[in-house]
Amino acid sequence: xxxxxxxxxxxxxxxxxxxxxxxxxxxxKIPEHNDVEVVLAPxxxxxxxxxxxxxxxxxxLAAQNVYYRDDGAFTGEISATMLxxxxxxxxxxxxxxxxxxxxxxxxxxxxxxxxxxNELIPILCVGxxxxxxxxxxxxxxxxxxxxxxxxNISSEDIERVVIAYEPVWAIGTGKNARPExxxxxxxxxxxxxxxxxxxxIAKKVRLLYGGSVSADNAADYLALPGVDGLLVGGASLKAxxxxxxxxxxxxxxxxx
Ligand code: PEP
Numbered sequence: 305x306x307x308x309x310x311x312x313x314x315x316x317x318x319x320x321x322x323x324x325x326x327x328x329x330x331x332x333k334i335p336e337h338n339d340v341e342v343v344l345a346p347x348x349x350x351x352x353x354x355x356x357x358x359x360x361x362x363x364x365l366a367a368q369n370v371y372y373r374d375d376g377a378f379t380g381e382i383s384a385t386m387l388x389x390x391x392x393x394x395x396x397x398x399x400x401x402x403x404x405x406x407x408x409x410x411x412x413x414x415x416x417x418x419x420x421x422n423e424l425i426p427i428l429c430v431g432x433x434x435x436x437x438x439x440x441x442x443x444x445x446x447x448x449x450x451x452x453x454x455x456n457i458s459s460e461d462i463e464r465v466v467i468a469y470e471p472v473w474a475i476g477t478g479k480n481a482r483p484e485x486x487x488x489x490x491x492x493x494x495x496x497x498x499x500x501x502x503x504x505i506a507k508k509v510r511l512l513y514g515g516s517v518s519a520d521n522a523a524d525y526l527a528l529p530g531v532d533g534l535l536v537g538g539a540s541l542k543a544x545x546x547x548x549x550x551x552x553x554x555x556x557x558x559x560x
Contacts (some may be wrong), residue, residue, distance in 0.1 A: 307345065413456060510533065518539050
């Protein structure tokens with residue numbers, strides 16, 4: 305059984321100093337030889353400091369966003385080429401990027417390519433809004449986001465891709481999805497990836513759930529077959545709470 309993957313997305317919280325203190329605190333709560341893969345996505349400003357501070361066996365790092373070109377006159381942007389050596393993972397198409405900053409599937413596709421081209425691991429975030437859910441459009445939305453995001457990803461590269469199902473209505477709202485919602489989305493996503501790449505390859509793609517995950521509900525998702533981990537926002541901001549989510553994944557691994 306592969307290790308569960310637990311990612312903490314700090315969004316625009318915790319400055320460099322706070323980030324460093326957090327990592328210090330978390331490293332005392334999580335064993336170094338961990339049977340869970342723990343990834344932290346801090347502000348870009350903290351990546352350099354944290355990349356020197358973390359023990360790679362204990363934690364890995366992710367960027368929350370990336371630009372799709374490798375260099376050039378793109379004021380304010382950060383490329384995957386610049387992230388190499390600092391992070392192992394990059395979030396692509398997070399719903400806040402899509403809905404607050406207007407990122408389209410075309411942007412997401414270009415970013416996915418840039419991440420893969422630079423040998424980093426993309427975490428493709430997909431999920432429907434409350435309205436889309438109410439209109440029974442979830443399958444359709446997931447289909448478009450997956451097809452759009454993966455359009456130029458080869459069969460070789462897809463094996464490394466992580467897909468996070470993050471229903472927009474569940475992000476930061478405290479209204480987490482029911483496990484049966486996740487099961488439905490999992491089946492849609494797996495079916496879609498299978499139709500693009502075949503079953504053997506599709507099985508290797510890791511699938512995460514994200515949306516108001518807490519220490520209390522984490523185990524319900526982790527217990528579902530075909531769910532490989534969690535993308536955690538608010539509950540990752542306190543080291544002790546995040547450590548309890550990681551602990552749920554560790555005990556799940558031992559039972560599974
Ligand atoms: C997220 O930022 O991806 C997320 C899932 O946030 P939250 O856990 O706060 O809902």
